[in-house]
Every structure is written in structure tokens, then in C-alpha cells.
Amino acid sequence: MTHLINLTFHPIDLYDTEDRRIAHFPSTTQPARVREHHTPAPPLTHHGITIPLARVTYRDTAENLPDPTPDTHLIVSRIIALAHPQRTDLVFPLDEVTDTRGQIIGCRGFGTANTNTEPP
Numbered sequence: 001m002t003h004l005i006n007l008t009f010h011p012i013d014l015y016d017t018e019d020r021r022i023a024h025f026p027s028t029t030q031p032a033r034v035r036e037h038h039t040p041a042p043p044l045t046h047h048g049i050t051i052p053l054a055r056v057t058y059r060d061t062a063e064n065l066p067d068p069t070p071d072t073h074l075i076v077s078r079i080i081a082l083a084h085p086q087r088t089d090l091v092f093p094l095d096e097v098t099d100t101r102g103q104i105i106g107c108r109g110f111g112t113a114n115t116n117t118e119p120p
Contacts, residue, residue, distance in 0.1 A: 001071065002071055002072070002073055003071055003072045003073070004025060004072075004073050004074075004075055004091075005025075005028075005072060005073075005074050005075065006025035006026060006027060006028060006075040007028055007031055007032040007064065007065070007074050007075060007076050008027060008028070008031055008032075008075060008076060008077055009027055009031045010027050011024065011025065011026050011027045012024075012025040012027075012075060012093055012106060012107065013025075013097075013105060013106030013107075014106060014107060014108070014109075015097045015106050015107065015108050016108070017108065019097060021106065025075060030064045031064060032062050032063065032064045032065040032074070032076050032077075032080050033062060033063045033064060033080075034058050034059055034061075034062045034063075034077075034079055034080050034083050035058070035059040035063075036056055036057070036058060036059075037056070037057045037058070037059065038054040038055070038056055039054060039055040039057070040052075040053075040054055040055075041053040041054055041055050058079060058082075058083045059083070060083060060084075062076075062080050062083065062084065065080065065084075068087065068088070068089045069089070072089060073089050073090070073091050073110075074089055074090055074091070075091055075092065075093070075110065076090050076091070076092055077092060078092040078093075078111070078113075080092075081111070081112065081113040082113045084113070085113045085114055085115050086114070087114065088112070088114045088116060090112065090113065090114070091110035091111065091112050092110060092111050092112075092113075093106075093107035093110060093111075094107055094108070094109050094110055094111035095107055095108040095109050096108075
């Protein structure tokens with residue numbers, strides 16, 4: 001059995017295909033984070049307004065991201081998962097569920113950025 005740990009800022013509710021909540025993953029007090037690096041790029045001009053533009057890259061190390069543990073998957077942001085595609089233990093919320101106001105309230109599954117042919 002896989003153990004799931006939520007390392008995001010927000011609690012995550014998992015829903016089935018009938019939009020019934022089937023699991024809850026509380027948020028953590030020390031979420032995993034990845035640092036952004038901004039490099040200035042030529043600005044955009046829209047109707048006479050100059051808009052700053054930056055190239056954004058992400059560091060290849062994340063804060064508060066523990067080493068892999070057998071039978072454990074870590075729920076992280078999509079950005080963290082994409083910054084660490086070699087990690088088979090990182091998953092991110094996928095197929096978001098929204099309320100009547102359009103606010104995301106959970107997801108129906110998880111995705112992985114891992115490029116291995118073996119399932120995570």
C-alpha cells in the first residue's frame with residue numbers, strides 16, 4: 001500500500017468520478033518549495049503600455065523536499081514535480097474539481113512528471 005503525504009500549502013480533497021469526497025490530505029506547516037530565478041527579457045507593448053517581461057526558471061533543488069522513502073509518494077505542486085522529473089515519488093493534483101463559484105476544491109487524481117516507463 002502506498003502512503004501519501006501532502007507537502008503543499010493547501011489541504012487536498014480527493015473526489016471520485018461522481019464528485020464525492022473520498023480522501024482528505026491535510027496541508028503541512030513546512031511545504032516543499034522551489035525557488036524561481038527571474039531574468040529580464042524584452043518588454044511587451046500593448047496599446048502603448050510597456051509591460052515588463054521576465055524569463056522564469058526554477059532551481060533544481062527544493063526546500064523541505066525529503067529524500068524518497070519506500071512505499072511513500074509526496075503530493076507536491078506541479079512546478080516542483082516538473083523541476084524534479086527523475087523523482088518517481090512525486091505526484092501533483094490532476095483533474096481539478098471546482099465548486100459553483102469556480103474555486104478549486106480538490107482533484108480526482110494525481111499526475112507525475114517522471115519519465116520512467118515504470119509506474120511510480
